[in-house]
Amino acid sequence: MQEIWQALVQAIDLIVSLDSEVIQISLRSLYISAASIVIAALFCVPIGALIHFHDFRGKRAVINVVQTFYSLPTVVVGLLVFLFISRSGPLGGLELLFTPAAIIIGQVILIMPMLTGMTIGALSGVDKTIRDTALSSGASSAQAMRTILFEAKFAVVGVLILGFGRAISEVGAALMLGGNIRGYTRVLTTAISLETQRGDLVLSLALGIILIGIAMVVSVIMNILLQRY
Amino acid sequence: MAFLQTVDLEQRAGSAVLLNKVSLSVEKGEIFAVIGPTGAGKTTLLRLINLLEHPLAGDIYFDGEKITDPSRNAIHVRRRMAMVFQKPAVFNTTVYENVVYPLKVRGSHGKTARTTVYDLLDTIGLGGYAKRKAKTLSGGEAQRVALARAVVTKPDLLLLDEPTANLDPGTVKMIERLVMDFNRERGLTVIMSTHDMQQAQRVAGRVGVLMNGRLVQVGRPGDIFFSPDSARIAGFVGIRNLLKGHIVRSESGIAVVDVNGRDIEAVSALPAGAAVEIFIRPEEVVLSKSASDSSARNNLRCAIRSLSSNGPLCTVIVDCGFPLEVLVTDRSAVELELSQGQEVYASFKASAVRVLPSMQS
Numbered sequence: 001m002q003e004i005w006q007a008l009v010q011a012i013d014l015i016v017s018l019d020s021e022v023i024q025i026s027l028r029s030l031y032i033s034a035a036s037i038v039i040a041a042l043f044c045v046p047i048g049a050l051i052h053f054h055d056f057r058g059k060r061a062v063i064n065v066v067q068t069f070y071s072l073p074t075v076v077v078g079l080l081v082f083l084f085i086s087r088s089g090p091l092g093g094l095e096l097l098f099t100p101a102a103i104i105i106g107q108v109i110l111i112m113p114m115l116t117g118m119t120i121g122a123l124s125g126v127d128k129t130i131r132d133t134a135l136s137s138g139a140s141s142a143q144a145m146r147t148i149l150f151e152a153k154f155a156v157v158g159v160l161i162l163g164f165g166r167a168i169s170e171v172g173a174a175l176m177l178g179g180n181i182r183g184y185t186r187v188l189t190t191a192i193s194l195e196t197q198r199g200d201l202v203l204s205l206a207l208g209i210i211l212i213g214i215a216m217v218v219s220v221i222m223n224i225l226l227q228r229y
Numbered sequence: 230m231a232f233l234q235t236v237d238l239e240q241r242a243g244s245a246v247l248l249n250k251v252s253l254s255v256e257k258g259e260i261f262a263v264i265g266p267t268g269a270g271k272t273t274l275l276r277l278i279n280l281l282e283h284p285l286a287g288d289i290y291f292d293g294e295k296i297t298d299p300s301r302n303a304i305h306v307r308r309r310m311a312m313v314f315q316k317p318a319v320f321n322t323t324v325y326e327n328v329v330y331p332l333k334v335r336g337s338h339g340k341t342a343r344t345t346v347y348d349l350l351d352t353i354g355l356g357g358y359a360k361r362k363a364k365t366l367s368g369g370e371a372q373r374v375a376l377a378r379a380v381v382t383k384p385d386l387l388l389l390d391e392p393t394a395n396l397d398p399g400t401v402k403m404i405e406r407l408v409m410d411f412n413r414e415r416g417l418t419v420i421m422s423t424h425d426m427q428q429a430q431r432v433a434g435r436v437g438v439l440m441n442g443r444l445v446q447v448g449r450p451g452d453i454f455f456s457p458d459s460a461r462i463a464g465f466v467g468i469r470n471l472l473k474g475h476i477v478r479s480e481s482g483i484a485v486v487d488v489n490g491r492d493i494e495a496v497s498a499l500p501a502g503a504a505v506e507i508f509i510r511p512e513e514v515v516l517s518k519s520a521s522d523s524s525a526r527n528n529l530r531c532a533i534r535s536l537s538s539n540g541p542l543c544t545v546i547v548d549c550g551f552p553l554e555v556l557v558t559d560r561s562a563v564e565l566e567l568s569q570g571q572e573v574y575a576s577f578k579a580s581a582v583r584v585l586p587s588m589q590s
Contacts, residue, residue, distance in 0.1 A: 132276075136281060
């Protein structure tokens with residue numbers, strides 16, 4: 001109990017005192033995960049929409065496979081990407097290993113199945129009559145698709161927040177692909193992992209609190225934006 | 230060729246037949262009602278016309294063009310039509326955005342669109358509602374918004390799928406009036422489905438009866454309500470006193486029908502021996518205390534089995550060897566001192582009896 005209290009005080013202290021390293025790590029975490037979610041969303045929301053709006057053979061099977069990959073372990077993603085971008089791998093020439101870009105690649109792959117599958121789920125939640133109404137109002141297929149996405153905006157944004165949460169809180173890919181290099185690829189989760197191993201539990205907890213704080217702020221901002229539009 | 234014509238339209242869902250060779254013609258500027266019980270295929274028919282579904286077989290012609298041609302782009306056809314669905318569907322945005330939607334998807338934003346929408350909101354009685362969230366509206370208000378959204382582009386054809394189902398009587402009246410106004414003022418052609426016979430009578434110039442996916446009768450509302458083509462239609466349009474019998478003899482257009490051992494005279498050209506179903510409208514039967522009171526051909530002595538008053542009218546069930554429902558005014562029920570078990574005469578003209586060949590034959 002004592003440690004949690006100390007951690008809380010230290011977290012506040014670190015934030016208020018604008019501890020440069022903590023701020024740097026936090027911002028890096030934020031931008032890496034934000035980049036991951038934006039890139040993943042650019043692919044997954046349209047793919048999810050395409051799967052939802054088209055009837056084809058094996059659609060159910062495709063959705064099942066996508067859903068299975070929700071539980072893709074972060075270390076497995078880390079390992080796979082590692083094999084591709086390590087010096088001897090097929091993409092070794094790009095020299096991506098132990099860079100923020102490598103972490104982003106890992107996180108994008110990690111959250112893609114979830115984003116795709118849950119976009120399908122979010123769109124399925126929209127009443128069929130909305131699509132009929134859009135089409136019968138003279139909308140093109142693309143316009144109708146946009147209308148339905150807009151109808152599902154709360155659910156879709158919920159999916160994005162969840163994806164962001166999964167990205168910012170994962171440690172496996174960040175550690176294996178980023179290497180936890182101080183000042184370059186160290187993010188909140190890898191820093192927590194390191195400080196815990198070093199025995200600085202209070203600092204670890206403080207960083208954890210900051211991580212949750214970031215997730216909360218992102219969620220609140222998204223919801224405020226949603227209410228407005 | 231009619232403004233809208235369907236030729237042998239067929240649709241199935243799995244093994245279930247939804248529409249079976251439906252051929253229908255609707256003229257420009259008319260209000261055509263498709264009536265039929267739930268599951269008769271009314272919604273499917275409208276969805277096919279709106280090209281929201283493709284028919285299994287058959288064709289649809291709209292303003293002289295075959296629109297069921299798969300190579301044609303459905304959007305150009307849809308943009309000349311509009312449809313209101315049974316369940317009021319509004320987009321999760323403001324009332325204004327809902328109504329302006331069809332204009333926006335056609336690339337028309339600007340001031341003209343604004344004026345059109347605001348004028349229309351005034352017309353449908355939702356003048357101050359432009360900025361309201363459409364989801365917060367009542368069912369009736371939402372359906373008015375849906376109607377405004379349908380007519381905002383001044384379509385050539387308006388499809389209404391049971392637009393007033395589950396709405397309160399006031400809203401039903403208002404929506405009916407709006408539809409009739411749009412039809413009259415803009416020459417809008419309307420095809421509406423309804424299971425409410427009276428609504429079809431109030432609103433439509435012509436009515437088509439759809440039963441089990443087949444268009445079984447088309448005509449003016451009066452034709453269908455007063456001379457339905459079959460006992461099934463008669464039953465559906467709410468005709469009481471549907472009786473089975475057979476013609477015992479027929480002479481100069483008057484047939485004598487045996488119903489449970491009682492002879493009933495009716496106007497019919499069917500031959501003797503034919504199995505028939507007859508129906509007698511309850512309001513065309515007169516009750517009196519003695520047989521001599523009436524000049525009608527049919528005077529049946531019977532006993533009153535039950536009386537139930539519903540406002541100004543009283544439904545009397547009499548036993549003539551078969552049960553017969555009679556509608557009398559409450560006042561005459563009092564004057565005749567009608568009571569249960571009392572013996573009376575039920576009289577009705579031969580022309581008040583409609584004779585149809587039995588469905589079994």
